[in-house]
Every structure is written in structure tokens, then in C-alpha cells.
Amino acid sequence: EAGVAQSPRYKIIEKRQSVAFWCNPISGHATLYWYQQILGQGPKLLIQFQNNGVVDDSQLPKDRFSAERLKGVDSTLKIQPAKLEDSAVYLCASSLEGLTYEQYFGPGTRLTVT
Amino acid sequence: GDSVTQMEGPVTLSEEAFLTINCTYTATGYPSLFWYVQYPGEGLQLLLKATKADDKGSNKGFEATYRKETTSFHLEKGSVQVSDSAVYFCALTPNAGGTSYGKLTFGQGTILTVHP
Numbered sequence: 001e002a003g004v005a006q007s008p009r010y011k012i013i014e015k016r017q018s019v020a021f022w023c024n025p026i027s028g029h030a031t032l033y034w035y036q037q038i039l040g041q042g043p044k045l046l047i048q049f050q051n052n053g054v055v056d057d058s059q060l061p062k063d064r065f066s067a068e069r070l071k072g073v074d075s076t077l078k079i080q081p082a083k084l085e086d087s088a089v090y091l092c093a094s095s096l097e098g099l100t101y102e103q104y105f106g107p108g109t110r111l112t113v114t
Numbered sequence: 115g116d117s118v119t120q121m122e123g124p125v126t127l128s129e130e131a132f133l134t135i136n137c138t139y140t141a142t143g144y145p146s147l148f149w150y151v152q153y154p155g156e157g158l159q160l161l162l163k164a165t166k167a168d169d170k171g172s173n174k175g176f177e178a179t180y181r182k183e184t185t186s187f188h189l190e191k192g193s194v195q196v197s198d199s200a201v202y203f204c205a206l207t208p209n210a211g212g213t214s215y216g217k218l219t220f221g222q223g224t225i226l227t228v229h230p
Contacts (some may be wrong), residue, residue: 105157
């Protein structure tokens with residue numbers, strides 16, 4: 001069974017530029033999560049999708065971050081414009097159905113904002 | 115709100131040494147507790163879990179016991195191997211049955227390096 005795929009694995013941009021990350025969850029997984037992991041901290045949930053609907057985006061900085069999950073499969077997380085404090089690893093995870101601790105994580109995208 | 119605190123790291127051990135990584139938590143009621151592991155270049159994966167007080171989770175030689183009286187969930191292994199080198203995260207989720215059950219709160223992670 002293929003795992004959660006993410007791309008790119010690394011990205012370096014200058015502040016005020018925009019960037020997008022892509023995630024392909026495990027086939028059949030209805031729930032998709034995006035986490036932000038700042039160096040030295042644990043992952044923090046940014047947004048949770050159930051199929052193509054948003055369930056929880058309470059910790060998503062909506063002035064600069066956006067996310068979509070078209071057709072309930074792949075998802076894209078965008079930052080525009082980026083700030084220095086956005087430097088982090090962005091993790092995507094998926095689970096079969098609903099909010100559950102049984103989440104399967106991708107390898108992450110490491111973003112550096114200079 | 116809920117929070118998880120892990121011991122300061124990183125931790126460096128020789129092969130076959132005993133491992134303890136401390137984890138304490140703050141939460142209302144009886145959360146479920148977890149240890150996740152992230153091997154180099156891979157995604158986080160669930161290592162073990164305990165869903166009620168005094169439960170012991172175990173997997174791959176690792177163990178952790180849910181101690182309600184000390185709000186702790188320390189990770190232990192009797193004899194570590196080089197292949198155990200990874201980042202370990204303690205995490206919790208609120209009480210089962212609540213609307214937030216499954217929402218994970220992570221500690222800051224502890225880097226473990228095991229030398230031959």
C-alpha cells in the first residue's frame with residue numbers, strides 16, 4: 001500500500017513570495033490533515049478535511065494560508081505572502097474516516113523562508 | 115488547554131543501553147496517550163498507545179505506562195539499537211466520545227541517537 005505522498009520535499013523562498021505544497025493521501029482515506037512543525041516543536045494541526053469539506057481550520061492563519069482539497073483526494077496548502085516565521089516542516093496526514101489518532105503521515109516538506 | 119512536555123534532548127546512547135524519555139501532560143479528564151516515532155526521511159508513525167490509567171502500551175521492545183497520579187507517560191526500552199535512532203514524540207488526544215477525540219497535541223520531540 002502506497003503511503004502519503006508530499007511534494008516538494010524541500011523549498012527555499014524569499015519572504016513575501018508565495019509557495020504551494022501538494023499532498024496525495026493514502027487511497028480511500030477520507031480525512032486529510034495539514035500540520036506545521038516548527039524546529040524544536042511538535043506538529044501543530046493547521047486544517048482538517050473530511051472528503052472535500054473543511055472540518056477544523058481554527059489554527060490556520062487565514063490571512064496568508066489557504067488550503068483546498070478538490071474532489072476529496074489530493075490537497076494543496078498555499079502560503080501567500082510568506083514570512084520568516086513560516087519556516088517549518090509542513091506535514092500531511094490522512095486517516096480512513098473521521099478524526100482519529102490513527103493518522104498516517106507523509107515525509108513532509110521543509111520550507112525555508114529567507 | 116491541553117499540553118505535552120517532553121524531556122529536553124537530544125539523547126545520545128551506546129547500543130544496548132537503557133532508554134528513558136520523560137513525558138508529562140496537562141489535560142482535563144482522561145486523555146488517551148501516545149508515542150509517535152519519526153525515522154530519518156520518513157513520516158511520523160504511531161509507536162504505542164494507552165487509552166486509560168495504568169494501561170501499558172508496548173511495541174518493538176518499547177513500553178510506556180499511563181500514570182494518572184503523576185500525569186506521565188514515560189517511554190522506556192531495555193536495550194536500544196542503532197536502528198532506534200529517530201525523533202520520538204509524546205502526544206495526547208482528549209477523552210474518547212468527545213467531539214475532539216482524535217485531535218492530537220504533540221510534545222516538542224526528543225532526538226535519540228544510538229551509537230554502535
